[in-house]
Amino acid sequence: NAGVTQTPKFQVLKTGQSMTLQCAQDMNHNSMYWYRQDPGMGLRLIYYSASEGTTDKGEVPNGYNVSRLNKREFSLRLESAAPSQTSVYFCASRTQPGQGGEKLFFGSGTQLSVL
């Protein structure tokens, strides 16, 4: 039981390049999330998916797209990376309602630098 797995752990991009951050969970959770965290700051919600086949914008969705490929996987895509997207990206999944509390489980993060 690996929990939430993110790949890659580190990535350096040039401005204008594209890439996809991968996230997978093996806990059979319906809801999944993508957050970004800039140095010394709190977490900001980019996109979330309440269930397979649905996605919704969070606080800072501009410049990103997401795909909920199936129940396990939720990917985040940067179509044309910008230096302002340099950040640490965290994926999370959430336990189902009614299971003693709806807890978030986070991956270990992807450190992205855009030059």
Place this chain on the structure above:
Amino acid sequence: DAKTTQPPSMDCAEGRAANLPCNHSTISGNEYVYWYRQIHSQGPQYIIHGLKNNETNEMASLIITEDRKSSTLILPHATLRDTAVYYCIVIKAAGNKLTFGGGTRVLVKP
């Protein structure tokens, strides 16, 4: 979901209790109070949650005021490994848009 307000930072002596306040004055009846912590650059980790009763687990205690407008996370015997950023968030039951504030940066000193 209701917004929360936390002090940006606080220090605590090793071995002493750490009391972390959180204000959530706009909380509604079906919203829970959750606490998470983030150690260094790791992903945040769940600590505890509650609706209106005080709660305790192996990590911490959560005290929620009777009017539910504020809460306090208590780390009973802080250790150096408790140095982290602590986030208080309010979540609607079965709500989906989960946002975090800036949290409280706690430094436990020897």
